Amino acid sequence: DADVTQTPRNRITKTGKRIMLECSQTKGHDRMYWYRQDPGLGLRLIYYSFDVKDINKGEISDGYSVSRQAQAKFSLSLESAIPNQTALYFCATSEGQGRDTQYFGPGTRLTVL
């Protein structure tokens, strides 16, 4: 079984709709992250959480919100989706010690029409 899972894997929605992307992990890591990836722009950090009570904005948090429901679960919401939020979204985790390597989920491809 995968250590970091994301649901859904693919989603097509319309402008103005509320969307939630979910991430779960079995690695036992405290730290979790949400990124988006656009062609030619690389990975950009949306939000990150060091534990259930510690949530921080990343580089591009406008238009997004998050919820850390438990150590293992971190959800990303788009309250009112717009077409320029069409992207590949990745969740990642890290243990917060040593090299603190980030491990990525399989991604969610979101299309906003």
Add this chain to the structure above:
Amino acid sequence: GQNIDQPTEMTATEGAIVQINCTYQTSGFNGLFWYQQHAGEAPTFLSYNVLDGLEEKGRFSSFLSRSKGYSYLLLKELQMKDSASYLCAVRPTISSGSARQLTFGSGTQLTVLP
């Protein structure tokens, strides 16, 4: 802030050696990562450098020069499955003032030809 530069595309031949460069400017430095990402898939961790020098791991090696703000990923005995995007990512020091998180380059798309 941080800025990371890497070539957009590279092409090499199966069995050959290729070097992918990464240069960075950062107000603080606490490690550099290389990830491999196949099209439509998750990035996977390849290597980590925090001190100057070469780290070797099988066919892959990574080099760091902190004074020059420079790293490279060296891939030997290229195989077709090495065709992927290679991402360079830098982590700042906690005291640098910027987010304490990785900043990724745009990635280098490597194509391995038969």
